[in-house]
Every structure is written in C-alpha cells, then in structure tokens.
Amino acid sequence: MEKLESQFLQDKQERNTAMIDVLQHLTAIKNETTFGFEDMRGEFRSLFEAYDEKVSVYKTQVDNITTHLATSEEEINNRIIKTMEELERVQSEQEERLDTCRSEVNSLRTHITNLETPIIRLVNMSQQWPVPPSTCAATQVLTAASGSIAVVEAGKYDNNIDCEWIINLPAGNKILLKWIYIDMEIKDNCPYDYVTVKNLNTNQLEYGNTMCGPLLPNNLLIESNRIRIAFHSDGSNTGRGFELHYLGTE
Structure with missing residues (x-):
C-alpha cells in the first residue's frame, strides 16, 4: 500500500x-x-x-x-x-x-x-513739219498750239549766247515735248553749255536739272500750259545745239 x-x-x-x-x-x-x-x-x-x-x-x-x-x-x-x-x-x-x-x-x-x-x-x-524752227534770238514768246525750236537751223551755234523760248498756251492745256537731237559740250552737271526746261506754273525745272552733251532727253508731257526753254553757251567748244518739237493738248 x-x-x-x-x-x-x-x-x-x-x-x-x-x-x-x-x-x-x-x-x-x-x-x-x-x-x-x-x-x-x-x-x-x-x-x-x-x-x-x-x-x-x-x-x-x-x-x-x-x-x-x-x-x-x-x-x-x-x-x-x-x-x-x-x-x-x-x-x-x-x-x-x-x-x-x-x-x-x-x-x-x-x-x-x-x-x-x-x-x-x-x-x-x-x-x-512745214514750219521752220524758231531759232535762238533773245526771248521769244510762242503761242501757237504746236511748233519747232532749235538753237540754229544749220551748222554750229556761237560762243557766249543766251536765248529763251516761252511757250504760252491757253489755260487747261498741257505741253508735249519731242526731242529731235541734242549736241553740245558735255561736262558733269553741265556748267558750260546747257539747255533747261522750266515749268512756269510750278517754277520747277523739268528733267530735274540742266541738260547737255549728246544724250537725247526723253519725250515728256508737261502738266502745264506755260514753260520756258533756255539755252546758254560759254566761250569755247560749240555744237549743233538742240532741236525739239512741241504740241499743246488738252
């Protein structure tokens, strides 16, 4: 137990x-x-x-x-x-x-x-053209509706001459220029022999300046009924000058 x-x-x-x-x-x-x-x-x-x-x-x-x-x-x-x-x-x-x-x-x-x-x-x-050109002779006033302008008819121009043509047409007319020839002493700015075209209504030179030498200017329609074309030669070297025809048109 x-x-x-x-x-x-x-x-x-x-x-x-x-x-x-x-x-x-x-x-x-x-x-x-x-x-x-x-x-x-x-x-x-x-x-x-x-x-x-x-x-x-x-x-x-x-x-x-x-x-x-x-x-x-x-x-x-x-x-x-x-x-x-x-x-x-x-x-x-x-x-x-x-x-x-x-x-x-x-x-x-x-x-x-x-x-x-x-x-x-x-x-x-x-x-x-039936009418002979109006040649250099002091101041000339042209009133015809058309005409011809030349320094001389033939030969060469003289030294030391000044002449001008005033084209005076009725109001409302324009003037057309046609150049036939140009022959004068050439020099930059044309200080010796030269031609100028002046608008008498604006008192401005057409073509911008004087012209000389042999280079033919362009034909030009001038917006004026009154212009003055002037020519001058100095004491040496001459040529034929220039010839142009003008026509008045409305």
Whole structure:
C-alpha cells in the first residue's frame, strides 16, 4: 500500500513536471510567435510606408507632367493663334499692296492712253513739219498750239549766247515735248553749255536739272500750259545745239 502511494506520488510529480515543461514550451512558442508577428507587422508597416512614399512621389510627378502638358498645350494654342493673326495681317497687307498696284497700273494705263494720241499727232506732224524752227534770238514768246525750236537751223551755234523760248498756251492745256537731237559740250552737271526746261506754273525745272552733251532727253508731257526753254553757251567748244518739237493738248 505504501509502495503504491509512493508510486502514485512519483507519477503525479512526473506528470506535473511534464505539464510544466509543456506549458513552458507552449509559452516559449507563444512568445516566439508573438515576436514573429511583431517583426512581420514592422516589415509590413515599413513596406506600406515606402509604398505610400513612392505613390506620393509618383502622384507629384504625374501632377507636374499634367501641369506641363496643360501649359504646353496653352502655349501651342497661343502660338497657333499668333501665327494665324500674323498670316491674316500679311495677307491683308498683300491685298492692300495688290490693290495699290492695280490702281497704279490702271492710272498708268490711263496716262498712256491720254499720252498716246498727242504723241501720235506730234510724230505725224514732225514727219511733215512745214514750219521752220524758231531759232535762238533773245526771248521769244510762242503761242501757237504746236511748233519747232532749235538753237540754229544749220551748222554750229556761237560762243557766249543766251536765248529763251516761252511757250504760252491757253489755260487747261498741257505741253508735249519731242526731242529731235541734242549736241553740245558735255561736262558733269553741265556748267558750260546747257539747255533747261522750266515749268512756269510750278517754277520747277523739268528733267530735274540742266541738260547737255549728246544724250537725247526723253519725250515728256508737261502738266502745264506755260514753260520756258533756255539755252546758254560759254566761250569755247560749240555744237549743233538742240532741236525739239512741241504740241499743246488738252
């Protein structure tokens, strides 16, 4: 009996010891599991924080790109608008210039048409010119609707002579000049021998200046009914002078 009780107590103690070991083992497992979960939680937390940080960075970059794209689109639109406005301005200027050119061409056509008839008349008259030219003799006033002017009829003019012809036609007339020849001493600015044509209504020299040498002046329709043609020679070097025909036209 005592032996059984002793055996029972020994078994009980062993069982208690074994249960204590089991509880300690379970406690250790629990602690290890708890520590493992805490470590995993920390890692997950770190991962989520890093993820949130990257998401925030990406979001900022996306916002910047969106803003840049919006700004670029606005700049492009503004440039397109400015380009279109510039094209419209250039087109308008070109149209204005084209209108001006058309107007000038029409005006020139009208002028040529107006000039054509008196030129033809003058050419026809010059081919059959019956009246001898009015030659150099001080001051002469010509009132005929047409005529011829020359320094001399033949040969060369004298040194040191001055003469002038004043063509005086009724108001409203214009005077057309047709040069036949010019032959006098040549020098820059014509300081020696020369001829001038002056508009007596504007007091301005036609052709811009004095004329000399052998170069034939252009035929000219003068918008005036009164002009003065003057000739001068110095003390040396002479020539044939000049000859021209004039015609008055309304």
